[in-house]
Amino acid sequence: MVFLTWAVQGFILFTLIAFLFRLLGRTVGTDASRKLFRQMPLTAAFGIFMILVYVFVAVFADLIAPYGQEEVLGAANILPGGDEATGGNPAYPLGTDQIGRDILSRLIYGAQNTVGIAFATTCLAFLIGASFGFLAATMQGWTDQLLSRIVDVLMAIPQLIFALLLMTIASAWAGSEKWLLTVYMIVIIAFLDSTRVFRLARAVGLNIVVMDYIEAAKLRGESFPYLIFREILPNAVAPLLAEFGLRFCFVFLTIAALSFLGIGIQPPLADWGTMVKDLAQFINFAAFSPLTAALPIMAAGAIALLTVAVNFVVDWMLHRSSGLKE
Amino acid sequence: MTDASPLVKIRGLKIEGRSDETWTQIVNGIDLDLNRGEVLGLIGESGAGKSTIGLASMGFTRDGCRISGGTVEFDGIDLVSASLTDKRDLLGRRIAYVAQSAAASFNPAHKIIDQHTEAPVQHKVYSRSDSEADAIELYRRLRLPNPDEIGFRYPHQVSGGQLQRAMTAMAMSCRPDLIIFDEPTTALDVTTQIEVLAAVRDIVEQFNTAAIYITHDLAVVAQMADKIKVLLKGDEVEEADTRTMLSSPTQEYTKSLWAVRSFQRPQKPLAPASETPVVSIKNVTAAYGEVTVLRDVSFDIHAGRTVAVVGESGSGKSTTARCITGLLPPRKGSIEFDGKPLPPSYKSRTKDQLRQAQMIYQMADTALNPRLKIGDIIGRPVEFYMGLTGGEKRRRVEELLDQIELEPSTYYDRLPSELSGGQKQRIGIARALAAEPKFIICDEVTSALDQLVAEGILRLLANLQDNLNLAYMFITHDLATVKSIADEVVVMKEGVVVESGPKDQMFEPPHHAYTDLLLSSVPEMDPDWLTNLLDERGVDNIGDAATAKMS
Numbered sequence: 001m002v003f004l005t006w007a008v009q010g011f012i013l014f015t016l017i018a019f020l021f022r023l024l025g026r027t028v029g030t031d032a033s034r035k036l037f038r039q040m041p042l043t044a045a046f047g048i049f050m051i052l053v054y055v056f057v058a059v060f061a062d063l064i065a066p067y068g069q070e071e072v073l074g075a076a077n078i079l080p081g082g083d084e085a086t087g088g089n090p091a092y093p094l095g096t097d098q099i100g101r102d103i104l105s106r107l108i109y110g111a112q113n114t115v116g117i118a119f120a121t122t123c124l125a126f127l128i129g130a131s132f133g134f135l136a137a138t139m140q141g142w143t144d145q146l147l148s149r150i151v152d153v154l155m156a157i158p159q160l161i162f163a164l165l166l167m168t169i170a171s172a173w174a175g176s177e178k179w180l181l182t183v184y185m186i187v188i189i190a191f192l193d194s195t196r197v198f199r200l201a202r203a204v205g206l207n208i209v210v211m212d213y214i215e216a217a218k219l220r221g222e223s224f225p226y227l228i229f230r231e232i233l234p235n236a237v238a239p240l241l242a243e244f245g246l247r248f249c250f251v252f253l254t255i256a257a258l259s260f261l262g263i264g265i266q267p268p269l270a271d272w273g274t275m276v277k278d279l280a281q282f283i284n285f286a287a288f289s290p291l292t293a294a295l296p297i298m299a300a301g302a303i304a305l306l307t308v309a310v311n312f313v314v315d316w317m318l319h320r321s322s323g324l325k326e
Numbered sequence: 327m328t329d330a331s332p333l334v335k336i337r338g339l340k341i342e343g344r345s346d347e348t349w350t351q352i353v354n355g356i357d358l359d360l361n362r363g364e365v366l367g368l369i370g371e372s373g374a375g376k377s378t379i380g381l382a383s384m385g386f387t388r389d390g391c392r393i394s395g396g397t398v399e400f401d402g403i404d405l406v407s408a409s410l411t412d413k414r415d416l417l418g419r420r421i422a423y424v425a426q427s428a429a430a431s432f433n434p435a436h437k438i439i440d441q442h443t444e445a446p447v448q449h450k451v452y453s454r455s456d457s458e459a460d461a462i463e464l465y466r467r468l469r470l471p472n473p474d475e476i477g478f479r480y481p482h483q484v485s486g487g488q489l490q491r492a493m494t495a496m497a498m499s500c501r502p503d504l505i506i507f508d509e510p511t512t513a514l515d516v517t518t519q520i521e522v523l524a525a526v527r528d529i530v531e532q533f534n535t536a537a538i539y540i541t542h543d544l545a546v547v548a549q550m551a552d553k554i555k556v557l558l559k560g561d562e563v564e565e566a567d568t569r570t571m572l573s574s575p576t577q578e579y580t581k582s583l584w585a586v587r588s589f590q591r592p593q594k595p596l597a598p599a600s601e602t603p604v605v606s607i608k609n610v611t612a613a614y615g616e617v618t619v620l621r622d623v624s625f626d627i628h629a630g631r632t633v634a635v636v637g638e639s640g641s642g643k644s645t646t647a648r649c650i651t652g653l654l655p656p657r658k659g660s661i662e663f664d665g666k667p668l669p670p671s672y673k674s675r676t677k678d679q680l681r682q683a684q685m686i687y688q689m690a691d692t693a694l695n696p697r698l699k700i701g702d703i704i705g706r707p708v709e710f711y712m713g714l715t716g717g718e719k720r721r722r723v724e725e726l727l728d729q730i731e732l733e734p735s736t737y738y739d740r741l742p743s744e745l746s747g748g749q750k751q752r753i754g755i756a757r758a759l760a761a762e763p764k765f766i767i768c769d770e771v772t773s774a775l776d777q778l779v780a781e782g783i784l785r786l787l788a789n790l791q792d793n794l795n796l797a798y799m800f801i802t803h804d805l806a807t808v809k810s811i812a813d814e815v816v817v818m819k820e821g822v823v824v825e826s827g828p829k830d831q832m833f834e835p836p837h838h839a840y841t842d843l844l845l846s847s848v849p850e851m852d853p854d855w856l857t858n859l860l861d862e863r864g865v866d867n868i869g870d871a872a873t874a875k876m877s
Contacts (some may be wrong), residue, residue: 212693216757219651219672220710221680234697 003290018046040316047312054111054306061112067102069109069270075100079291080298094298097279103295106270107302113271114259115306117182118252121190125251126244129194133201134228134236137209148202151195159192163254166192167263178266185264189254193247200243204236238317245314249307256303275299333401333503333536334360334383340395341378341387341560353378353560355396362503363534367551367568369541369583371776372747374557376540380506383538384421385413401503418445422497426509428489432481438489439477442496451500464495467532468525487518491525498529505530507539511546515638515803516847523549523849524860542776544583545849548572549856556580568853582778584851589781589810591788593829596814597628602665604629604765604797605650605683610659612649619645620656620821625814627765630791632798634812634829636805636844642821643801647767650799651685663765681711684758688770690750694742700727700753701738707760726756730786748779755786765797772807784811805848809833817841 022045025037037045057064067073073096080095080103089095094104136144154162170184208214209232217231258264259273267274279296286293341353353375360366360383368376381387385398385405398405400421405413417423422445425431433441443457452460458477465473468491481489490510497505507526511519527550530537539550547554547568554571556563556579564577575581597603603626612620620642627633635643648654650661652672661668663682669675687693694703704723708714714722724734730752742750751771758766768787772780788811790796802808808815808829816826817840825838837845846863849855 211695212687212689213695215653216685216687216693217706219653219680219685220707220761221672221675221677222710230698231695235695 003286014046015042018042018049021045021049043312044316047309047316050305050309051313054115054309057108058111058115061108065102065105065108067105069101069106070268071101071105073100073102079289080294095295097275097295103275103298106275107272107298109270110272110275110299110302113265113269114252114255114273114303117186117265118248118255121186121193121251121255122244122248124186124190125193125247126197126240128190129197130201130233130236130240131228132194133198134205134232135224136198136202137205138224138227138232140209144202147198151198154192154195155199160254160257163188163192163258164261164263167258171263181266185255185258189251189258193251193254197240197243197247201236201240204239205232208232208235238320242314242318245310245317249310252303252307272299272303276303331402332359333362334358334538335399336379336383336396337399338396339379339382339393339398341375341382342392342394343378344390344392349392349394351394351560352391353382356557356560356562358383358555360504360536360538362536364553365530365537365539365551367539367541367547367554368557369544369547369554370557370563371542371778373559375560376542376557377508379557380508380538380540381423383504384417384423384506386417415449418502419449419451419500420503422500422502422505424490424493424497424505424507424510426512428493428510429481429486431493432489434481437478437480438484438492438496442477442492442499445496446499449500457499461495461499464498464529465492468492468495468529469521470495485518487514487521490514490522494522494526494529498533498535501533501535503536505535505537507537507541509541512541512543516805516849517638517843519546519849520847520856520859523856526550527856543849544777545851545855548851548853549849556583572851572853589784591811594631594813596828597631601628603627603662604664605799606662606665607646607650608660608662610646610649610656610661612645612654612656614654618657618821620649622659623818623821623823624659625816625823625826627797627799629764629797630795631813632791632800632811633814633816634800634802634808635816635818636802636808637818637824638803638844640820641818643803643818644769645821646818647685647769647799647801650767651683677711681707681761682763683765683767684761684763685767685769686751686754686758686771689774690747690754691742693754694750694757696742698741699738700740700742700745703742703753704756704760707757711761722760726760729759729790730756732756746779747775748782751775751779751783752786755783755790759790759794763796765799767799767801769801770803771800773802773804780807781810787811805845817844 019042022037022040022042025040025045026034029037073092075089075096078089078092078096080093092102092104094102094107096102097106132147136147166188167185170188171181174181174184214227214231217227222231255264256271256273256276259271260277262277264273265271276296276299279299282292282295283297284293336356336358339353339356339358340351342349343352356375356379358366358379368379370376378388378391382393382398383400385400385408387393393406396406400416403412403416432438439458439461442461443452443454446452446457446460447454451457461477462473465476470476470488470491476484476488476492484492494510510526511522514522523546529535539547541547551568553565553567555565556571556577558579563579564571564575571580572584575584605627607623607625610620610623611618623642623646625633635646637643645654649656652668652670652675655670660670663679668679672680701720701723704726705719708719708722708726712722720738723738727734727737732749732752737745737749742753745753754771771787772783775783784807787798791798800807800812812829814827815829815832817824817832817838819840824840825832832841833845835842846859
């Protein structure tokens with residue numbers, strides 16, 4: 001019952017925020033940006049606003065967070081709410097975990113770690129996937145065959161299991177250097193996700209290379225880099241950008257999942273996946289004490305909220321790029 | 327319902343289209359009357375509102391359009407205010423629609439006859455078996471080959487002209503009072519066009535159906551319509567019965583439409599035999615995989631001359647162009663440029679060899695990169711071949727824009743989507759000119775354009791040729807274009823050159839039988855042309871049947 005009330009309140013609050021944000025976008029800014037906001041559905045406005053909030057929090061985490069992410073404070077297991085009557089403490093509005101770290105601070109730093117790493121990974125995945133995908137579409141013939149078959153083989157192995165396997169190898173290589181393991185994780189997830197990007201880039205590219213303007217450029221004697229970056233890429237931006245949003249969610253969830261399994265982002269760095277894992281057992285108390293159960297839900301909610309926000313924006317972008325208006 | 331009141335009565339019809347957040351009026355108050363059994367031709371350029379009015383007379387508008395004023399009455403029923411259920415009862419049963427591209431309008435996953443019987447069964451006009459029997463009867467009347475069997479094929483198993491006739495049969499399936507034909511022959515070859523025209527005219531007469539025939543081809547509408555309405559940008563220019571309209575149009579705009587086909591350039595004298603041709607195609611045989619598409623094709627193109635290559639789709643015109651540009655290396659034979667053989671594949675040609683031969687494409691929409699500005703599109707070959715950059719490049723691009731009669735300051739920074747079809751085609755020409763070539767392949771450059779715009783492009787190409795001494799290879803299926811611009815004509819059929827020679831000679835008899843068939847299939851402005859032709863050739867000797875007899 002308590003959770004339902006929270007959900008309804010949250011929904012109303014978010015709708016209000018989205019509406020106000022869109023109103024703001026419609027009144028300030030250049031002509032082009034105002035027009036963009038006028039055509040924007042409420043969901044997309046909400047998505048963009050939430051992404052901006054996450055970015056802001058991630059960038060300025062050091063300034064916003066009341067405590068350090070590794071800082072062990074005096075009292076453990078303080079409940080959220082900040083109300084002393086229910087077992088809270090005004091100094092820790094969202095409570096502390098089992099060893100007394102401030103959850104609000106860890107959530108904020110988690111944004112930096114989880115979102116930042118996910119973003120870097122997605123960019124890398126796109127760099128690899130899109131380059132090879134366009135190359136395959138432009139060269140065709142055996143280049144295309146070779147690249148596509150390699151990708152087929154990689155995609156045939158379940159992603160999470162493959163990632164686990166590679167991470168196990170990587171953790172042996174990394175030894176005690178924890179930051180090195182994070183770098184390995186970025187490379188491994190980017191590599192695995194680039195196969196999906198490759199498929200999309202190749203399909204989009206194949207539709208573009210049959211255009212007459214590509215033929216004209218080929219007959220002019222243009223090189224492959226020119227064809228790929230000047231002629232194909234500008235026309236593939238819309239679908240790729242939409243895929244970027246979607247892919248970002250998957251990468252983000254993969255990282256959270258790996259962290260949950262204990263081989264992703266390493267403690268003491270704060271990360272939402274690890275936070276959910278650490279606090280998971282409290283969910284059992286939901287029937288007796290909703291506030292206790294809220295502890296793991298906050299980190300999970302942060303993940304869910306970003307995923308939903310990104311998907312709203314992606315849906316809207318897909319809608320626009322498919323040429324459907326309003 | 328008395329016979330005196332018209333079947334379709336449109337008064338003050340206004341339609342608005344939504345673009346860029348505002349509603350713009352695209353049809354400004356049109357009146358239209360159509361009696362039972364009458365055929366009305368709607369003509370005008372693209373954007374004139376022909377199709378929009380055609381759809382509106384069914385009480386229907388495209389997405390993003392709305393009827394903002396006026397009334398549409400069909401047999402006394404007001405279609406503007408009619409509910410969707412009422413309209414659904416009329417559509418298919420009493421009003422039918424034949425679309426431009428039958429290939430795109432049939433569902434490829436179902437047999438033709440299954441799609442035919444859908445409407446009668448739905449409207450409970452016929453039972454399924456009755457409707458099937460009726461379909462076969464209609465196929466017979468439309469003179470489709472194997473009427474008993476053709477309906478049981480899938481759409482991709484019959485030719486374009488046959489599919490268009492099957493679609494007309496489908497429109498007839500409930501014996502509607504009104505059929506709207508939206509450019510039903512525009513996508514077809516001249517020889518196939520005739521059979522569709524003859525079939526449509528027959529069936530409309532036999533069942534006393536009223537029809538609205540939408541087209542931009544005046545000669546076609548002259549054969550089909552009892553009266554003609556000319557439209558321009560959503561306004562009616564004039565309306566009169568066909569013969570009056572053709573012989574004595576009153577409005578300037580109509581006269582200019584009528585005059586389009588009069589642009590003719592005198593044929594230039596033949597190049598001396600001693601002169602080395604710019605491009606010489608020598609015994610070229612080419613194939614896609616196992617399928618041979620060109621057999622032993624040879625012809626020459628001289629400097630300052632235009633060679634028109636004509637033929638139906640699939641005759642190998644465009645394949646010849648692909649061989650010349652090196653996209654499809656020929657199996658046998660060679661292409662010579664200025665007397666020197668060119669490497670067969672474009673990949674092994676030098677930059678200068680590539681520069682000398684340029685190409686202008688049929689669809690300007692796909693030939694210009696939609697994400698690049700005009701200045702960049704034209705500027706790229708200038709930079710790539712001439713090595714000009716910065717201010718020099720800009721000056722050269724502006725000079726080229728001047729040459730194609732577009733104001734440089736206005737168009738330099740625009741995107742292709744901000745230009746009209748004719749302007750886009752001009753940019754395509756400028757891009758080819760930017761390479762300063764000796765030879766340009768024009769692949770159906772005017773066939774996607776309105777006649778007035780197409781004429782402008784032809785005049786521009788002719789001027790450029792005179793000023794720059796360019797050689798053109800002009801691929802087309804439109805013989806009016808050939809008449810206006812060519813010096814020499816090459817007729818192709820099934821990958822073989824059937825006949826070739828100077829233009830004046832080609833338009834005079836005697837011809838090769840196939841050339842004769844092509845020439846006699848081009849509709850003329852004379853409203854009796856189709857009737858005469860059918861009398862002359864006989865109903866069983868037109869279209870696919872006639873072409874088949876040739877081979």
